[in-house]
Amino acid sequence: MSTQINYAAEAATQYIEVNGNNYAYRQFGKKSGIPVIGFQHFTGTLDNWDPIILNGLAAEREVIIFDNTGVGNSSGETPNKVADMTHEAVAFIKALGISQFDVLGFSLGGFIAQYLVQDYPDLVRKLIIVGAAPQGSKVLEEFPQLIGKAMQKTPIERFLFIFFTPSEVSRSKGMATLQRLYARTVDRDQEANEKAIMAQMKAITEWGTDPVTIDLASIKHPVLIIQGSDDEMMDSDNSYLLFKQLPNAVLSYYPDSAHGSFYQYPELFVNQASDFLNNF
Amino acid sequence: MSTQINYAAEAATQYIEVNGNNYAYRQFGKKSGIPVIGFQHFTGTLDNWDPIILNGLAAEREVIIFDNTGVGNSSGETPNKVADMTHEAVAFIKALGISQFDVLGFSLGGFIAQYLVQDYPDLVRKLIIVGAAPQGSKVLEEFPQLIGKAMQKTPIERFLFIFFTPSEVSRSKGMATLQRLYARTVDRDQEANEKAIMAQMKAITEWGTDPVTIDLASIKHPVLIIQGSDDEMMDSDNSYLLFKQLPNAVLSYYPDSAHGSFYQYPELFVNQASDFLNNF
Numbered sequence: 001m002s003t004q005i006n007y008a009a010e011a012a013t014q015y016i017e018v019n020g021n022n023y024a025y026r027q028f029g030k031k032s033g034i035p036v037i038g039f040q041h042f043t044g045t046l047d048n049w050d051p052i053i054l055n056g057l058a059a060e061r062e063v064i065i066f067d068n069t070g071v072g073n074s075s076g077e078t079p080n081k082v083a084d085m086t087h088e089a090v091a092f093i094k095a096l097g098i099s100q101f102d103v104l105g106f107s108l109g110g111f112i113a114q115y116l117v118q119d120y121p122d123l124v125r126k127l128i129i130v131g132a133a134p135q136g137s138k139v140l141e142e143f144p145q146l147i148g149k150a151m152q153k154t155p156i157e158r159f160l161f162i163f164f165t166p167s168e169v170s171r172s173k174g175m176a177t178l179q180r181l182y183a184r185t186v187d188r189d190q191e192a193n194e195k196a197i198m199a200q201m202k203a204i205t206e207w208g209t210d211p212v213t214i215d216l217a218s219i220k221h222p223v224l225i226i227q228g229s230d231d232e233m234m235d236s237d238n239s240y241l242l243f244k245q246l247p248n249a250v251l252s253y254y255p256d257s258a259h260g261s262f263y264q265y266p267e268l269f270v271n272q273a274s275d276f277l278n279n280f
Numbered sequence: 281m282s283t284q285i286n287y288a289a290e291a292a293t294q295y296i297e298v299n300g301n302n303y304a305y306r307q308f309g310k311k312s313g314i315p316v317i318g319f320q321h322f323t324g325t326l327d328n329w330d331p332i333i334l335n336g337l338a339a340e341r342e343v344i345i346f347d348n349t350g351v352g353n354s355s356g357e358t359p360n361k362v363a364d365m366t367h368e369a370v371a372f373i374k375a376l377g378i379s380q381f382d383v384l385g386f387s388l389g390g391f392i393a394q395y396l397v398q399d400y401p402d403l404v405r406k407l408i409i410v411g412a413a414p415q416g417s418k419v420l421e422e423f424p425q426l427i428g429k430a431m432q433k434t435p436i437e438r439f440l441f442i443f444f445t446p447s448e449v450s451r452s453k454g455m456a457t458l459q460r461l462y463a464r465t466v467d468r469d470q471e472a473n474e475k476a477i478m479a480q481m482k483a484i485t486e487w488g489t490d491p492v493t494i495d496l497a498s499i500k501h502p503v504l505i506i507q508g509s510d511d512e513m514m515d516s517d518n519s520y521l522l523f524k525q526l527p528n529a530v531l532s533y534y535p536d537s538a539h540g541s542f543y544q545y546p547e548l549f550v551n552q553a554s555d556f557l558n559n560f
Contacts, residue, residue, distance in 0.1 A: 229524070240520055243533055244509070250548070253523055253531040267559060268530070275551045 008051030021076030025066035029058030039109025045072030056270030133238035140208025163260025228257030288331030301356030309338030319389025325352030336550030413518035420488025443540025508537030
């Protein structure tokens, strides 16, 4: 890894105006046919992607990360529905001139991934879904309470509480992840503001209560599902249920890990994701 | 893969006498610190390992496959208990002068893997368990009936019935697997005889009814669990239960696949297994 280019630290933030909103994004990596586009978690911005993962994926393909409407350095009003977030992301992606891409959807981004492939099947080649759940997963009704509990903690403890397990090993991996997320010192993104956070919270909670409109059984695209053994937010069992409904999915669980499974095992994830995108 | 040595076709069958029994084995691959030893499925012999998997693993490490007591070209009386199969395998392995090894256990071999790591924790470094279930899995009570149903089919249909799903894609991968398993033309192994088969059937069935003596939660070794989406013999859900009990396991499910999940996706398996053995 030492000879890899540190795209995560060096890629400049770029902007493009779409439908009156200014979208912040970073585009980097080895030029290849199909880029992989990252869809970020609740409150996450350009700076919440793990550099090991960005650099690992970018060694073999073009990677694009972006702030969706109203998040981080992107302007506009954050929608409070996953479907609308999906449509606005597609407008941004099309504005970049991209006609087909692979999806890396983390948490909320994994919900958008499911909408994307149903509503825009020709735009998507393959999907990677990390730490997510199918539409209608009851556990998400408890999401506001879980976040409320998290908000009472210090920022570091909040990060560990959400993304890692209480074990010493997992917490130490969490601290290492935090260091990686703050390794980039220039041109950092703004944190999500309260308005964006409230809209996202509504969208995530309603993912659990909305009527199921996504027919997972009809999705023929290759999917790689990644989850931790102990994701309280999504309930880890939900990834198995997602796998069972999708006809062409590979599912992997990582040990002693929570919502941030791929933060905890970034090299394992890069190996799996790259092999999946290259060869599956 | 084209420049790899075809160990699966070329490795000679060797023999070693241990406790009065003559054990057939093949040993090949890149000399490395820790060999990986394959523990075979019900009725399986040296010739039932997928050449893509053997050659793929052997590109980076030493691989040993063997016929346990009374199976294939090995003499002696096949035990009818998984515990005894384990002890006899260990005697064979120690006779080869091996003091630590990685385990690749397929089906019945995945049961032996669980005994091995509990009874001989210092002999084992890492475990790969494919198409297996924890001790006490009720589904195994139905094993004789399932085999009875399989025996009414032609040999090709029997193989597809046990190891693949009824889908066209899975069946065609099954036919390709069969071709690979018969690619070796010289020095082939004898098939398992009826006495060995009956003993193995008793051991497998009792795996489902025996009192649980293996404390999975106490096993700290790294484990990679692989299973197909639709393994009727083991009940695919049992791999998730195995994962949940083991504190340091990675679990992967493959789509539209049955008991022969790693036959169906041999390249995916080699990538995962090699990364796990090298880096996890």
